[in-house]
Amino acid sequence: MTIRVGVIGVGIMGADHARNIAHNIGGASLAGVADIDAACAAEHSYGGFITVDALELIGHPDVDAVIIASHDSTHAELVLAAMAADKPVLCEKPLARNAADSRRIVEADLEVRARTGKSLLGVGFMRRFDPGHVRLRRTIEEGELGRVLMVHCISRNVSSAPGTSNESAIMNSAIHELDSVAWMIGSPIAEVAWIPVGAGSVHAAGSFQDPAFMMLRTASGVLATLELYLNARHGYSTQCEVVCEEGTVSLREPAEVEFNEGGKNFVEYPADWRPRFAEAYRNELQAWIHAIADGTGNPLASGQDGLNAALVGEAMVESMRRGGAFVSVQGALVG
Amino acid sequence: MTIRVGVIGVGIMGADHARNIAHNIGGASLAGVADIDAACAAEHSYGGFITVDALELIGHPDVDAVIIASHDSTHAELVLAAMAADKPVLCEKPLARNAADSRRIVEADLEVRARTGKSLLGVGFMRRFDPGHVRLRRTIEEGELGRVLMVHCISRNVSSAPGTSNESAIMNSAIHELDSVAWMIGSPIAEVAWIPVGAGSVHAAGSFQDPAFMMLRTASGVLATLELYLNARHGYSTQCEVVCEEGTVSLREPAEVEFNEGGKNFVEYPADWRPRFAEAYRNELQAWIHAIADGTGNPLASGQDGLNAALVGEAMVESMRRGGAFVSVQGALVG
Amino acid sequence: MTIRVGVIGVGIMGADHARNIAHNIGGASLAGVADIDAACAAEHSYGGFITVDALELIGHPDVDAVIIASHDSTHAELVLAAMAADKPVLCEKPLARNAADSRRIVEADLEVRARTGKSLLGVGFMRRFDPGHVRLRRTIEEGELGRVLMVHCISRNVSSAPGTSNESAIMNSAIHELDSVAWMIGSPIAEVAWIPVGAGSVHAAGSFQDPAFMMLRTASGVLATLELYLNARHGYSTQCEVVCEEGTVSLREPAEVEFNEGGKNFVEYPADWRPRFAEAYRNELQAWIHAIADGTGNPLASGQDGLNAALVGEAMVESMRRGGAFVSVQGALVG
Amino acid sequence: MTIRVGVIGVGIMGADHARNIAHNIGGASLAGVADIDAACAAEHSYGGFITVDALELIGHPDVDAVIIASHDSTHAELVLAAMAADKPVLCEKPLARNAADSRRIVEADLEVRARTGKSLLGVGFMRRFDPGHVRLRRTIEEGELGRVLMVHCISRNVSSAPGTSNESAIMNSAIHELDSVAWMIGSPIAEVAWIPVGAGSVHAAGSFQDPAFMMLRTASGVLATLELYLNARHGYSTQCEVVCEEGTVSLREPAEVEFNEGGKNFVEYPADWRPRFAEAYRNELQAWIHAIADGTGNPLASGQDGLNAALVGEAMVESMRRGGAFVSVQGALVG
Incomplete structure (x- = not known):
């Protein structure tokens, strides 16, 4: 059929x-x-x-x-x-x-x-179907490195779309981590904080402060950090390290080949998310x-996962407005 | 349809x-x-x-x-x-x-x-459809690193199948490089040599000498080397570095995640070729x-490519029988 | 002489x-x-x-x-x-x-x-004489990657000394970053926060919460983060990534050789700080x-640098006692 | 004193x-x-x-x-x-x-x-005092990976000195591997071969064919390969992988820091041998x-080691003159 x-x-x-x-x-x-x-x-x-x-x-x-x-x-x-x-x-x-x-x-x-x-x-x-993220989650579930204690996420783009604001950066870009952290850990996000980084990059326009630094705490007590940097210039990069009691496991940026050229040994970053998550x-x-x-x-x-991410995002926006205090997420449930 | x-x-x-x-x-x-x-x-x-x-x-x-x-x-x-x-x-x-x-x-x-x-x-x-090999070939074709001068290939398995002989190692395993080198370079293999390595690993049974070291020269004059090691124990690994006038480009072994555990920072090898080439x-x-x-x-x-690989393999077996002399390949054509 | x-x-x-x-x-x-x-x-x-x-x-x-x-x-x-x-x-x-x-x-x-x-x-x-840290600082000074926006530090040990407390972890271990961040950036630390991670690893004894997560903000406005994890088990590791407007630069963990063995491609971590900083x-x-x-x-x-680090450490301890609020550092000066 | x-x-x-x-x-x-x-x-x-x-x-x-x-x-x-x-x-x-x-x-x-x-x-x-080479030798001596079967060496420079010839490339540059392979393995070089690569890089002047590909066989039966490429352009690089019965161990190119910039994740090569071997x-x-x-x-x-290297170099030159046949080394002794 x-x-x-x-x-x-x-x-x-x-x-x-x-x-x-x-x-x-x-x-x-x-x-x-x-x-x-x-x-x-x-x-x-x-x-x-x-x-x-x-x-x-x-x-x-x-x-x-x-x-x-x-x-x-x-x-x-x-x-x-x-x-x-x-x-x-x-x-x-x-x-x-x-x-x-x-x-x-x-x-x-x-x-x-x-x-x-x-x-x-x-x-x-879609990260729930990315082999790297799937492997992180499986490693956590199987417990081979013991309990999870922290998670470090970094999400970088080459440049932000016109009109990007602190709010839209949370609701449209950070939204992936707001979902994936809960999904990997198997526990909804209970509270969040948005820490002012400062004036940010000259490449971010207007009142948009880029990069942003955020913290998420799951209901189960795991602290996750997120650097969201939409004008990172150097390439599109999604990083995640899960820190456990017996070791750590991290995403490895995919690269098919590496080059030796011009004084450098290098791998290339994709320009946007599509090759990374194809x-x-x-x-x-x-x-x-x-x-x-x-x-x-x-x-x-x-749908509940989608709602959860929206609720976490709205709490994050609230934290931003309050200057960085931790804000509780209301209503998120395991989907 | x-x-x-x-x-x-x-x-x-x-x-x-x-x-x-x-x-x-x-x-x-x-x-x-x-x-x-x-x-x-x-x-x-x-x-x-x-x-x-x-x-x-x-x-x-x-x-x-x-x-x-x-x-x-x-x-x-x-x-x-x-x-x-x-x-x-x-x-x-x-x-x-x-x-x-x-x-x-x-x-x-x-x-x-x-x-x-x-x-x-x-x-x-299937290597012709592996993203890494495709990228090597495209880099060569586009000439961004200048002319190709040498190619280094390494092909390692965990352990050889029962009954593997020097001949079958060439005809069934090295056959991939016998095809892929010609395909990448865009020139058929003109001569080959099989260099005795010595008694080889204790893990290879009988008269099978493992690893084997081979050389291939394309009609266009590029020298390629191949270490074929079917009892490498450490994992399944396919390596290839293309050495050009302005730099080099190499396959990067795929790994979705990396671990810190037990005193080591590591990535895992697959146990055989299927995950590597899925x-x-x-x-x-x-x-x-x-x-x-x-x-x-x-x-x-x-079909001509398949014939070419067989002809190159037979010349390689002939070189092995002659103790390592270069042997010309007869009849290989661009397919 | x-x-x-x-x-x-x-x-x-x-x-x-x-x-x-x-x-x-x-x-x-x-x-x-x-x-x-x-x-x-x-x-x-x-x-x-x-x-x-x-x-x-x-x-x-x-x-x-x-x-x-x-x-x-x-x-x-x-x-x-x-x-x-x-x-x-x-x-x-x-x-x-x-x-x-x-x-x-x-x-x-x-x-x-x-x-x-x-x-x-x-x-x-001694980090001020570590070639990696020296190179980070020089890259910042020369401005080749633009202004610094964030710094991410990770400091991991295999296991903590008996009697380690949250306070001593700050004053004896984190003290290195409390100095090195200011030294790299060229600006004293103006405020700090110690974020509760949770109960922490089972490998940390008593009331010692391990890992700890800290934030430092320089007088010039750069936000630095620090994961301090003294029972990380996997090895001794000092990481630092400096995030700038045009790219990032990171320490690379030194390793003289790498191994392929037992299904893994790996480099080894030292067991403690002495080989790392020899x-x-x-x-x-x-x-x-x-x-x-x-x-x-x-x-x-x-001496002023030593005093600065002590002042920053004391502010960090104060933040810990207050449950994670940012605390201003009093009296730190450029040495 | x-x-x-x-x-x-x-x-x-x-x-x-x-x-x-x-x-x-x-x-x-x-x-x-x-x-x-x-x-x-x-x-x-x-x-x-x-x-x-x-x-x-x-x-x-x-x-x-x-x-x-x-x-x-x-x-x-x-x-x-x-x-x-x-x-x-x-x-x-x-x-x-x-x-x-x-x-x-x-x-x-x-x-x-x-x-x-x-x-x-x-x-x-001086390679005998390079921490990476010392570690390779120690790994071999301690036998943790079993017997050595092959060694792969690559030696690349940015550009060759004026007047470099095939002979001087052997006697002045390859000479390091002619010594270090014997020293690492603990057995003198018994025979060598210099395989014609072809016309070589346009960056090599006159009759100097660059890169060159050489083979060395120790008295104990280990086959070592060497790519010597003095106009590799991309940087100064010394590579060595020792292939053993239970795994392999390789030099790791030293780099203090790594960069994310301009679409690339990269480490830098030194321009010549002095930083690499400082x-x-x-x-x-x-x-x-x-x-x-x-x-x-x-x-x-x-002195005997110096003589050995000279004898091996002279045999290599002889192989080059004979078009690539294996040539026995006369008179090399354990020093």
């Missing part, structure tokens, strides 16, 4: 999803593409239908499952529409613009689960398609 | 191919499996048909394309049968037991190409399926 | 200094050794005189300069005695047991400097001897 | 030795310097006497021991003169211009040893001075 997928929004991320579904995912085909820009939709349709109406795509009889990669502001409405149409939906992060909207979705999801026994909703926290995205889509085909329920981050 | 694939031989490698075709390759489905062990076939059929008769699978109307992963001794006959049935065929390396059989296949392939304009035959030198195998299958669907001709190593 | 050095206290560190002075430092000789354990003194005297009386050594006519490596509680009195005897003195860190005693020494040092134009006092913060100690002693011979004034950390 | 050292020849290497002896070596002082260029001698005399007459320096009553770092063509005569004056002598490599001259020196050395029980002669193969040179001089002071005999490479 081939799962016929419709993709809503074929900007950078949606275009990658459409290409993967059309070409690289076993058991899937691309039924059609919706984008408010019809030309853009056509460019990424790979022979499927095109429409400018996302709701039309959701309701289309040839669409078995939906990927939402349109503007963040549209996520909540479209997720609810897909669920109302009884179609499995993969929503790119963030699940919604805020915790309140996320909560509405979680409630709808709970209703579906109560009715059918299974969730239709998956949230696109395998994670493919694995995520493949797992999603398998689960739909097998009827085994959502294997991705859940 | 879904390409329905039949897999012949579901030992270690064929089982991986069957699983990939059934689950992880876009545009493909597993039609059926043939194995002389029917129980083994059943175990890896994923809902497809099973048979103990490879020729039945090749002729089966539900099979659009064939993967041959059965015993090396069966390759030549089965490849010829698939070509006679006008079905695209991916033959695991080696193409045949010897150069003479390989040559018969190349002749049949030439006949097909003359008749239809396209080859039906691909040979499973992505290469998937990429190879995906490229093969795309090309069949698109009708764009074989994107894998060609 | 050979500088004749007397060493007070030949425990672990003093024994190393005595051996270096006797054997490996150009322009120096070991005049004698003082230790309350006469047998221990004899064992490390290399032909020099021995005494159980530190003041006798300081006053000895064959002693041109004094190294103090005896118990921390003796440092202040002995430093003052050496200065009173007009002899150059290298005092192992810490300069004194507390800021008050350190301040008395700084005042005496200022009096000497006012009288003679030169300081007699150097404090043994070159730093030698460089420090050599620079000290050269400066004495040349009459060019103290090239080591100054 | 301070050993008063005279240095003959203060070009690049001799100037480093003079500076080290004057400043950085315990128990030594710089008595004087001889150079045919008096101004150059003056520049590197650090308060010692200067002369243009090397024999005057050797005979000077204030000179206890002699370092010879003058032109290679002068080594033999000056070594013999120092030995005739009963003064310990450290001769930079090569010991002499050829094996015949080396043999005369070895005979004189044997006569001294027969007469006094100790050798006066040490040869400056510690080896210091260790070598310190060991030499200690041995003179203690009267414990020469701790450096012996």
Whole structure:
């Protein structure tokens, strides 16, 4: 059985999803593409239908499952529409613009689960399918290094998008760690703090302070730190070291080759997140398609996970406004 | 259009191919499996048909394309049968037991190409789809480090299979470098030498001398060296450094994470080739399926490439018998 | 001219200094050794005189300069005695047991400097002579990566000494970073915070919470973080990454060789700080001897630097007692 | 007791030795310097006497021991003169211009040893004092990885000196490996081969073929390979991997810091051998001075070792002339 997928929004991320579904995912085909820009939709349709109406795509009889990669502001409405149409939906992060909207979705999801026994909703926290992150989590679960004591995360981009603010840096970029730390440790984030670093880099515009330094404490007591640096210039880099009682385990930045040239021995950084997480995205889509085909329920981050990340993000913003005090996260649950 | 694939031989490698075709390759489905062990076939059929008769699978109307992963001794006959049935065929390396059989296949392939304009035959030198090897080749082609002067290859396994001999180590293991060096450099191997290392490791049984040290010279004049060490104990490792006029580029051993534990900072080696080349195998299958669907001709190593590797291997065996003298390779052509 | 050095206290560190002075430092000789354990003194005297009386050594006519490596509680009195005897003195860190005693020494040092134009006092913060730390500082000074924005430090030991407390971990171990961050950045530490990590490792005894996480902010606005983990088990490790506007620069853990063995590619950690900083100690002693011979004034950390580190440490202890609030450092000056 | 050292020849290497002896070596002082260029001698005399007459320096009553770092063509005569004056002598490599001259020196050395029980002669193969090489040798000796089977050496320079020929590349550059392989393995080199690589780099002038590829086989049966590449452009690099029955051990290129900048994670190569082997040179001089002071005999490479390297080099040149055949080394003995 081939799962016929419709993709809503074929900007950078949606275009990658459409290409993967059309070409690289076993058991899937691309039924059609919706984008408010019809030309853009056509460019990424790979022979499927095109429409400018996302709701039309959701309701289309040839669409078995939906990927939402349109503007963040549209996520909540479209997720609810897909669920109302009884179609499995993969929503790119963030699940919604805020915790309140996320909560509405979680409630709808709970209703579906109560009715059918299974969730239709998956949230696109792709790091959960990155081999490195999977290995970190497995090492923690198997306990081979003893209990986790601390986690150090570093997330660096080459340059921030125009209009990035301290808030959006938290809600759109740090959001990955706000989810992945809880997922790795197996415990929700209980409190957070946003520590002022200072004026920050000249490469960050306006009131955006870059880098930012954040702390997260899980309900189980693990302290995680995060340097988020969106104008790091040197390359795209995702680092994570898990510090345990008997040793540590860290992500290793992937690099296929290394060079000796010009006085240096070097490996190259990717310019953005797509090469770094290409395998994670493919694995995520493949797992999603398998689960739909097998009827085994959502294997991705859940609606509750999406809500949790939003709640943690809002607490982080609150800490920032209070000048760095620890702020408790209200309402996060194991998803 | 879904390409329905039949897999012949579901030992270690064929089982991986069957699983990939059934689950992880876009545009493909597993039609059926043939194995002389029917129980083994059943175990890896994923809902497809099973048979103990490879020729039945090749002729089966539900099979659009064939993967041959059965015993090396069966390759030549089965490849010829698939070509006679006008079905695209991916033959695991080696193409045949010897150069003479390989040559018969190349002749049949030439006949097909003359008749239809396209080859039906691909040979499973999966390194050509390994991101690291692809990057080495691209770096060479783009000339960013100037002309290639030397290549250093190291190929290490944990332990050799029972019955491994100096000859089989060349024809079954070194065969990968015999192909990949020519492919990377873009020039066939013109002469080779097998240098006696000495008694070798105590872990190698009988007259098998392990490690072996070999040299290959391309028609374009590049000298490549190869340490082949099948009882290296420490892990499975494939290394290659390309030495150019302006610098060097090397494979970097993949590792998702690194550990600090027990006085050491370490990364782990895989125990065998499958984790190391899992992505290469998937990429190879995906490229093969795309090309069949698109009708764009074989994107894998060609029959001539398979013949070339056999010819180089036979020259290497001859050098070994002569105690290490350089031996010319007869008949290798750009495929 | 050979500088004749007397060493007070030949425990672990003093024994190393005595051996270096006797054997490996150009322009120096070991005049004698003082230790309350006469047998221990004899064992490390290399032909020099021995005494159980530190003041006798300081006053000895064959002693041109004094190294103090005896118990921390003796440092202040002995430093003052050496200065009173007009002899150059290298005092192992810490300069004194507390800021008050350190301040008395700084005042005496200022009096000497006012009288003679030169300081007699150097404090043994050997990281200032570690090639890696020197290179970090030079990179910052030369500005090749732009302004410094953050610094991440990690300091790990295999296991903590018996009786280690949260306070002693700060005053004896973290003290190195309390000095080195200010020295690298070229700005004194203005405020600090000690963040509770939780119960910590089972390997830490009693009320000692291990690891500890600290933050330091320089007067110039740079935020530095420090993970201090004295029971890290995996090895002795000193890490530091300086995050700048155009890139980052990090210490690289020294390792002479790497191994492939037992499924791993690894480098080894030293068991303690002495191999890691052997070159730093030698460089420090050599620079000290050269400066004495040349009459060019103290090239080591100054008394003010020692006082600064004590003040920062005391503020850190205060933060710990207050449960993690930032605490201002009073009185630290550029030395 | 301070050993008063005279240095003959203060070009690049001799100037480093003079500076080290004057400043950085315990128990030594710089008595004087001889150079045919008096101004150059003056520049590197650090308060010692200067002369243009090397024999005057050797005979000077204030000179206890002699370092010879003058032109290679002068080594033999000056070594013999120092030995005739009963003064310990450290001769930079090569010991002499050829094996015949080396043999005369070895005979004189044997006569001294027969007469006094100790050798006066040490040869400056400084790798024997490089911590990485020392660690390789110790790992081999202790047998922790089982028997040695192969050794892979790579020696790269940024660019070759004007006038470099295939012969001089062997006798002046490869000479280090011709010594160090035998020293590490504990067995003299029994046969060698020089394999033509091809036209080589455009950066090598005239008939000099660069890189060169060589093989060495020890009397004990270990095969070592050497890539010697004097115009490698990318940096100065000395690599060595020892391949054993239970694993491998390799030199790790020293680097104090690593950078993230401009899309790359990198470490820097030194531009030439002096930073790479600075510690080896210091260790070598310190060991030499200690041995003179203690009267414990020469701790450096012996005259026989210098002769061995010359014999192996001459066999390598012979192999080159014969187009790459293995050539036996005549007369090498364990020194």
